[in-house]
Amino acid sequence: xxxxxxxxxxxxxxxxxxxxxxxxxxxxxxxxxxxxxxxxxxxxxxxxxxxxxxxxxxxxxxxxxxxxxxxxxxxxxxxxxxxxxxxxxxxxxxxxxxxxxxxxxxxxxxxxxxxxxxxxxxxxxxxxxxxxxxxxxxxxxxxxxxxxxxxxxxxxxxxxxxxxxxxxxxxxxxxxxxxxxxxxxxxxxxxxxxxxxxxxxxxxxxxxxxxxxxxxxxxxxxxxxxxxxxxxxxxxxxxxxxxxxxxxxxxxxxxxxxxxxxxxxxxxxxxxxxxxxxxxxxxxxxxxxxxxxxxxxxxxxxxxxxxxxxxxxxxxxxxxxxxxxxxxx
Amino acid sequence: xxxxxxxxxxxxxxxxxxxxxxxxxxxxxxxxxxxxxxxxxxxxxxxxxxxxxxxxxxxxxxxxxxxxxxxxxxxxxxxxxxxxxxxxxxxxxxxxxxxxxxxxxxxxxxxxxxxxxxxxxxxxxxxxxxxxxxxxxxxxxxxxxxxxxxxxxxxxxxxxxxxxxxxxxxxxxxxxxxxxxxxxxxxxxxxxxxxxxxxxxxxxxxxxxxxxxxxxxxxxxxxxxxxxxxxxxxxxxxxxxxxxxxxxxxxxxxxxxxxxxxxxxxxxxxxxxxx
Numbered sequence: 084x085x086x087x088x089x090x091x092x093x094x095x096x097x098x099x100x101x102x103x104x105x106x107x108x109x110x111x112x113x114x115x116x117x118x119x120x121x122x123x124x125x126x127x128x129x130x131x132x133x134x135x136x137x138x139x140x141x142x143x144x145x146x147x148x149x150x151x152x153x154x155x156x157x158x159x160x161x162x163x164x165x166x167x168x169x170x171x172x173x174x175x176x177x178x179x180x181x182x183x184x185x186x187x188x189x190x191x192x193x194x195x196x197x198x199x200x201x202x203x204x205x206x207x208x209x210x211x212x213x214x215x216x217x218x219x220x221x222x223x224x225x226x227x228x229x230x231x232x233x234x235x236x237x238x239x240x241x242x243x244x245x246x247x248x249x250x251x252x253x254x255x256x257x258x259x260x261x262x263x264x265x266x267x268x269x270x271x272x273x274x275x276x277x278x279x280x281x282x283x284x285x286x287x288x289x290x291x292x293x294x295x296x297x298x299x300x301x302x303x304x305x306x307x308x309x310x311x312x313x314x315x316x317x318x319x320x321x322x323x324x325x326x327x328x329x330x331x332x333x334x335x336x337x338x339x340x341x342x343x344x345x346x347x348x349x350x351x352x353x354x355x356x357x358x359x360x361x362x363x364x365x366x367x368x369x370x371x372x373x374x375x376x377x378x379x380x381x382x383x384x385x386x387x388x389x390x391x392x393x394x395x396x397x398x399x400x401x402x403x404x405x406x407x408x409x410x411x412x
Numbered sequence: 413x414x415x416x417x418x419x420x421x422x423x424x425x426x427x428x429x430x431x432x433x434x435x436x437x438x439x440x441x442x443x444x445x446x447x448x449x450x451x452x453x454x455x456x457x458x459x460x461x462x463x464x465x466x467x468x469x470x471x472x473x474x475x476x477x478x479x480x481x482x483x484x485x486x487x488x489x490x491x492x493x494x495x496x497x498x499x500x501x502x503x504x505x506x507x508x509x510x511x512x513x514x515x516x517x518x519x520x521x522x523x524x525x526x527x528x529x530x531x532x533x534x535x536x537x538x539x540x541x542x543x544x545x546x547x548x549x550x551x552x553x554x555x556x557x558x559x560x561x562x563x564x565x566x567x568x569x570x571x572x573x574x575x576x577x578x579x580x581x582x583x584x585x586x587x588x589x590x591x592x593x594x595x596x597x598x599x600x601x602x603x604x605x606x607x608x609x610x611x612x613x614x615x616x617x618x619x620x621x622x623x624x625x626x627x628x629x630x631x632x633x634x635x636x637x638x639x640x641x642x643x644x645x646x647x648x649x650x651x652x653x654x655x656x657x658x659x660x661x662x663x664x665x666x667x668x669x670x671x672x673x674x675x676x677x678x679x680x681x682x683x684x685x686x687x
Contacts, residue, residue: 131642135660139416139504139640151642159654166637166645171460173637177644180655324459352459375463375638376454377502378416 108392109401110385112146114367115293115344116267117228119146119201122402123357123385126348126371127152127205127231127271128177129322130381132191133198139378144385147201149295149346149369150191152233154207155216157183167304167313172323172350173372174302176316179207184220196226203269207233211256215263222264230266232257232291235273235298247273247298250285257289269346271295272337274326279333280340287341295346295369296337297330323372324350331359338364338407352380354387364407415440419453419503421495422477428557431527432493434480435473441506442472447513447535448608448631448664451480451505452639455492465489466636466659468608469506470530470560471537481560483527507639508663511535511606511629518604521593521626522546522568523617525586525609529556529564531631531663532608536567543568544593548586548613552579587616594624607631607667618667628667634658 110121124147130136133148142148160180167174182190187204195202204227208214214232221227234247234256246252257270270286272279274297283294299320304313312318330349338345347360348369357368373380392399399405419436427433441451452464465488470481484490495501511531514520520543522532529547533556536543545568549555552575556564565571572589573581582589586609597603607617608631621628634646641660649671650656656665 129638129642131640135638135640135642151644157654160644160647163634163646163648163655165647166635166643168461168463168635168637171462173462175637175643175645177647180644180647323462372462372637375643376459378504378640 108389108399110389112367112402114267114346115229115269117147117201117203119367120199121146121385121388122361122367123381123388124149124201124203124346124367124369125374125381126369127233129371129374132187133195134191136374136378137194140382142195142198142200144382145200146367146385147203147228148195149203149205149231150187150195151181152179152205152207153181153184153187153217154179154209155184155213155220157181157186162315164313164315165319167319169302169304169321169323170325172321172325173375174304174314174319174321175299176314176319178316184217188220188224192224192226201228202226203229203231205231205233205271211259214256214260218260218263222266227266229269229292230260230264231269231271231295232260233271233298235271235275247282248276250281253282254285254289257286257291261290267292269293269295271298272333273298274329274333274349275301280336283337283341283343287343291343293344293346293366294337294341295348297326297333297349300326300329322350324352324356326350327356327359331363334360334365335363335409351384352376354384354391357384357388358391358405361402361406362409364409366402366406415504415506417441417503418500420500421497424495424497427481427559429553431481431483431557433557433559434482434492435477436480436501436503437476438478438503438505439476441469441478441503442474442476445469445472445478445506445534446510447538448510448531449506449508450531450639450663451478451503451507452636453480453492454502455488455495461488461491463488463637464502464504464639465492466507466639468531468534468631468663470533471563472534481530481533481557485527504639508659509661511631511664514539514604516540518602519543519599521590521603521605523586523590523605523607523609523613524548524556525607525613526550526554528607528609528613528631528633529560532606533560533564535606536564539567541567541569544570544572546572546574546586546589546593547581548574548584548589548609549576551575551577555580585613587613587620590617591620594620594626597624600624600626604628605667614667615672618670618672621667629664630667630670631663632658632665632670633663
């Protein structure tokens, strides 16, 4: 049933722009049962808990905020240096620093509830029981629209990617979390696998409602003068425009393989970047590392998508009209 | 307060042999900035380099403009140095926690290492003229440019200089000068140290301050991505356990908070807020 309910329902918008007389596209999306006013979200780990950016942008304009990963207990994170800039990208090994689910519910969520934007909570753990406990704690919390399960963080030994690079472990973890919550469940997939569609299918079979892809690509940089890795953790996750073609390819492959709706992410800076993911088959997009360059990045993407649909695709009334329409004939 | 701006470059030129002086029109920052705070500047409209650069504010030039003095230390600051007056830069700020301004009875002792002097210059414009300043650099070329040194001399009671090669001032480090000063200082209970420079220097300054039971604030450097507390990339270990964000809880910390002993890989070119 959940799968059948997925996807987007756009209606032709009646709103007229008096200046241009262009029909404004209806950008609202029903993503896996989550009502998004528009398809532009901020990716987990790149927008804190919203409050960090509230001084710079109007959070009400965002389709949604996927908050930084939350675990059962607080996690201190990795020693510095945690980041290193690379060509059109960056490596990070933050180590999933977070205050834990109780502090999140008590101190972070109430702030986000003030805004008219969907809140999707990214969760992770070191064991299946950890994931389960966080999911149970979030189920029924006011103001939580959905859960994104991080099975793909490359920077923590015990959790994250250990699940996301093993099809059987992915299925078992997601099946267990599925039983713990009625909230829409989104699996965030790792690109650090041979065939990402195997994992998409496992997530579907486990009862997930949607997919996020991609998480960061495992990378490394070395200071040749000292011979030491640039990151204290040695390896880290590569993000930013450098990874976008990989992400678009994976979104396309997964969209063809499963019918679950996809939040496409990986290096989106502009509306054109975001539209690549939508043409590849994504129903929504998340802006990540670009938030660090420009706090307005997600809003710029949103404005650009609207302008693109209005100006360059006459007759197109919403995202659904172009979703998956990459022309490969 | 909206802290996202297009800041027009009013002046931008080399100053001394090692530094650039950048004056930005930034009305809100000029009104609100506190010594020790910084701004994030994008150095290109392209995607490489990707991240904005954190740069300390060195003074408020007028009601509508701020001054930044920086050293070209990598590709980001190299690109920044080529942008001409008249252009505008994407700017976030002012950001972070500045130095706590000392009360009237306090003797401020400022310690600057390498290119870490700009925030202390801003501080020197906001404190009484009874302050002492200790500046250390590799050689005379790396000392603050003449204009800044002159301004320092106007703002504080005495400027003490050390260079590692002895090309100007005393041969040695700023921390050597500080040690001599603190050894002889009276009124230690009314002395407060404010320091900015490379991490090894800050560690020594913090230890000296602790040995003399003098309160001490340090402006810490770490690589940053967002500058606003979201990415957790700039966190440093603290004694109470865990980490604090240089961009949000810092860059100025009470020196006693920092867990100096914990192993940190210090980059070879360890230059404040630049890459």
